[in-house]
């Protein structure tokens with residue numbers, strides 16, 4: 001099975017690029033951020049403070065059942081039996097996801113699921129620690145970056161298109177908070193793997209980024 005790991009901070013273009021590349025190459029796209037978001041959604045709905053109540057989050061972990069299904073190539077994520085693919089995209093869940101993601105017990109549970117999924121098909125998996133921790137033997141590793149202001153503008157535009165009420169300032173603040181959480185945590189932090197190819201998308205359009213990443217994957221995997 002082929003494994004492609006795409007890591008980087010929020011708004012660098014991971015999911016757009018990974019989804020398009022998977023569809024063109026016939027790989028299965030696995031969005032690991034959605035899993036951290038699902039844990040966060042569960043905790044928030046239970047009224048558990050994801051920032052302060054680590055024991056509370058760990059306590060409900062056994063009750064959390066996450067399943068991933070692909071419908072027409074699109075990943076849907078289920079919490080229990082409920083499709084939460086849209087609910088997990090709320091800005092407050094982004095922040096809560098980066099808070100539950102510092103908890104090693106949460107990561108261990110989700111990494112187990114991620115590794116299982118990588119054994120069932122050729123995959124493109126995106127996240128923060130895929131190349132460094134989840135799939136260290138991935139055939140291709142890509143580290144996507146972009147300036148934080150550009151990343152915030154992209155995410156702001158995305159949220160506006162979905163009708164989510166927010167401001168550019170708020171999106172930028174959330175992103176800086178998450179970047180600090182993700183890069184600063186002790187267990188499997190966000191960092192570039194030594195054998196990863198770095199791609200800076202600051203000045204690239206989505207189409208250009210997709211073409212560039214597909215060329216890197218093709219070069220490394222010998223796929224047409």
Ligand code: CDP
Pocket residue numbers: 009010011014015032033034036037094097098099101126127128129130178181182
């Ligand atoms: O789409 P976006 O980049 O905004 O975020 P995401 O990929 O859905 O991830 C949400 C949060 O989950 C991140 O801020 C990380 O804290 C966490 N995460 C992680 O720790 N490890 C991963 N492999 C994926 C996500």
